[in-house]
Amino acid sequence: xxxxxxxxxxxxxxxxxxxxxxxxxxxxxxxxxxxxxxxxxxxxxxxxxxxxxxxxxxxxxxxxxxxxxxxxxxxxxxxxxxxxxxxxxxxxxxxxxxxxxxxxxxxxxxxxxxxxxxxxxxxxxxxxxxxxxxxxxxxxxxxxxxxxxxxxxxxxxxxxxxxxxxxxxxxxxxxxxxx
Numbered sequence: 001x002x003x004x005x006x007x008x009x010x011x012x013x014x015x016x017x018x019x020x021x022x023x024x025x026x027x028x029x030x031x032x033x034x035x036x037x038x039x040x041x042x043x044x045x046x047x048x049x050x051x052x053x054x055x056x057x058x059x060x061x062x063x064x065x066x067x068x069x070x071x072x073x074x075x076x077x078x079x080x081x082x083x084x085x086x087x088x089x090x091x092x093x094x095x096x097x098x099x100x101x102x103x104x105x106x107x108x109x110x111x112x113x114x115x116x117x118x119x120x121x122x123x124x125x126x127x128x129x130x131x132x133x134x135x136x137x138x139x140x141x142x143x144x145x146x147x148x149x150x151x152x153x154x155x156x157x158x159x160x161x162x163x164x165x166x167x168x169x170x171x172x173x174x175x176x177x178x179x
Contacts, residue, residue: 009073014082029064040080040109051137054110061117080109095150103141115151
């Protein structure tokens with residue numbers, strides 16, 4: 001067996017069927033960025049700890065750095081490039097703009113894909129739920145309050161009242177998250 005044997009796979013990426021030949025060790029993240037040209041998906045930690053690489057796999061959010069491309073043969077992948085409908089932004093993209101839910105923008109594609117998955121899961125019932133269910137996505141700029149408000153708006157969830165323990169301005173780290 002050739003150590004560099006390539007395996008044929010077909011993925012539906014952002015609504016288009018794409019065929020690839022990949023080695024068994026190629027991650028979905030590397031396939032998306034290097035072979036499919038979907039550079040909106042970011043490589044952050046490459047260990048599944050930051051969420052920058054989050055994409056939707058058959059509608060579910062996954063860290064694309066933690067899954068091998070060959071394991072996804074026949075599946076559907078949605079990246080940030082596939083969220084908008086032509087010139088019309090996805091409601092989450094529009095809400096991120098309206099709430100200034102990004103600073104440097106590096107984590108934003110993963111945040112938006114994660115939020116889309118969160119909405120599809122249907123588990124968020126409160127602002128605190130949104131904060132908890134988005135906790136797998138790190139924003140080193142500290143835009144957490146704006147991100148949570150943007151996602152909550154799309155879900156139709158009201159942020160907590162000012163001064164209460166669940167105030168969206170409280171309970172967030174604004175400094176360096178990782179030492």
